[in-house]
Amino acid sequence: MAIDHDLELMLRVRRGDAASFEELLRRHRVPLVNYFARMLRDQALAEDLAQEVFLRVYRARERYQPEAKFTTWLYRIATNVALNATRDRKESSPRTGLNSEGQGSEIEVSTLADARPTAEQVLMQADRQRTICQAVEALPENQRAAVILHKYQDVDYRQIAKILGVSESAVKSLLFRAHESLRVRLEPLLKEGQL
Amino acid sequence: MKCAEREQLFAYVHGMLEAREEGEIRAHVEQCAECRSAAEEFRNLDAVLDEWQPTEPSPWFDARVRAAVAASEPPPAAVFLGFEWGRWLAPALLVVLVVAGSLVVYRSRQPQVVPQPTARQEALKPAAPVPATPVSPVLQGEADELSLYQNLPVLEDYEMLANFDVLSELPKGEKKVAN
Numbered sequence: 001m002a003i004d005h006d007l008e009l010m011l012r013v014r015r016g017d018a019a020s021f022e023e024l025l026r027r028h029r030v031p032l033v034n035y036f037a038r039m040l041r042d043q044a045l046a047e048d049l050a051q052e053v054f055l056r057v058y059r060a061r062e063r064y065q066p067e068a069k070f071t072t073w074l075y076r077i078a079t080n081v082a083l084n085a086t087r088d089r090k091e092s093s094p095r096t097g098l099n100s101e102g103q104g105s106e107i108e109v110s111t112l113a114d115a116r117p118t119a120e121q122v123l124m125q126a127d128r129q130r131t132i133c134q135a136v137e138a139l140p141e142n143q144r145a146a147v148i149l150h151k152y153q154d155v156d157y158r159q160i161a162k163i164l165g166v167s168e169s170a171v172k173s174l175l176f177r178a179h180e181s182l183r184v185r186l187e188p189l190l191k192e193g194q195l
Numbered sequence: 196m197k198c199a200e201r202e203q204l205f206a207y208v209h210g211m212l213e214a215r216e217e218g219e220i221r222a223h224v225e226q227c228a229e230c231r232s233a234a235e236e237f238r239n240l241d242a243v244l245d246e247w248q249p250t251e252p253s254p255w256f257d258a259r260v261r262a263a264v265a266a267s268e269p270p271p272a273a274v275f276l277g278f279e280w281g282r283w284l285a286p287a288l289l290v291v292l293v294v295a296g297s298l299v300v301y302r303s304r305q306p307q308v309v310p311q312p313t314a315r316q317e318a319l320k321p322a323a324p325v326p327a328t329p330v331s332p333v334l335q336g337e338a339d340e341l342s343l344y345q346n347l348p349v350l351e352d353y354e355m356l357a358n359f360d361v362l363s364e365l366p367k368g369e370k371k372v373a374n
Contacts, residue, residue: 025260033252047256054260059267125246132247150209151244157211172211176202179240189243190236 006070014061021061025054028071031153032078038148039082040089041133049085053078072159079145079163086141128189135185142166143178150175198230199223208237 006027012020032053036046056077064073117125136144142164149155149163157175161168183190199207199220206212207220224230 021264025257029252029256029260030249033256034249037250038247043250047252047259050252051256051260051263055263055267058264128243129247132244136244136247147244151241152247152249157209172206173202175209175211176205179205179237180201182244183236183240186240186243190239 004066004069006074007066010057010061010064010070011066013058014064021058024057028074029054032074035075035078035148035153036082036085038133038136038152039144040085041137045085049078049081052081056081068162069159071153071155072162075149075153075155075159076163079149082145083141128192131189132186135182138185139178139181143174143181146171146174147178147182198227201233204230204233205237208234208241 006024009020009024009027013024029050032050033043033046036049037043040046040049053074057074136147139147145164146160149160150157155163157171158168160175161171164171164174166174203212203216203220204224207217207224210217212220224234
């Protein structure tokens, strides 16, 4: 069995090693911010929530028990935070996020800048990315969390079952139904890709 | 083998099957064009989803996390020699107040004992002044000083300790009688 380096770091954090917490922050800051950014499509909120997760991890250090992989524990906290934020946002503004194109475009253009594409390619890519964002965002909460964890966070379905508190077969089913919905919603992009 | 269910194919493409089942599906997909096409659809969808690029956190993200973590720590003054004084300060003060209050109540309920002058104090007590006898200012000053010393309890105690021998307390006349 592979040694869970994150778990070792967390055990050191539990013993009061501040440097290990810094290492955990360095290793998980980008994935965690992206998890929230994809779940909520709001970069500023994503950073606030990622910060909240790191703070919860730090506060819980003395109670931490290495029962599962560190990332399972981390994403269980993160998923709870994300789903609560989604519900809060729905209550305060039912349509926020889905049409927040300004924010989405900002993220997309900034990330595409490294590949140095033409302006037309940038616009086209941004448009495709926005379509993908909207298709994922339209999924039910559990399906969305499962797809993002599986596809973008490299979390396997067994871990997802523990994170969402459902059975492994339920996760397979969630992922399958989510992909079937996405296949329908993203059909134009799939056809473009085949041209 | 008959054609696999789409859900089974999805699980196959994403490596979610047990080894035996995966082997069976792989063998079938290699022979069945329809299932191969369905599996390819799932792979194409994955490729499209890959276009959603990750973002970088803002440059001040780490600093914000560190600040939040530091703010969640107890103030440094509260921890000294590995002991969290702040946590115990309030209960300790409460205990001190309760004990002090109990002592005050206990003392207030005790009967007041007025110290009685000892025989020696009585003997040393200066005689009542005789107003008729005139006293020179120098003698009056010495008498006042003597009276002051005699009435100082500290000096009395010192004198008693210095002359601890009981016999020295007796008047000379009585000594002679004893002999």
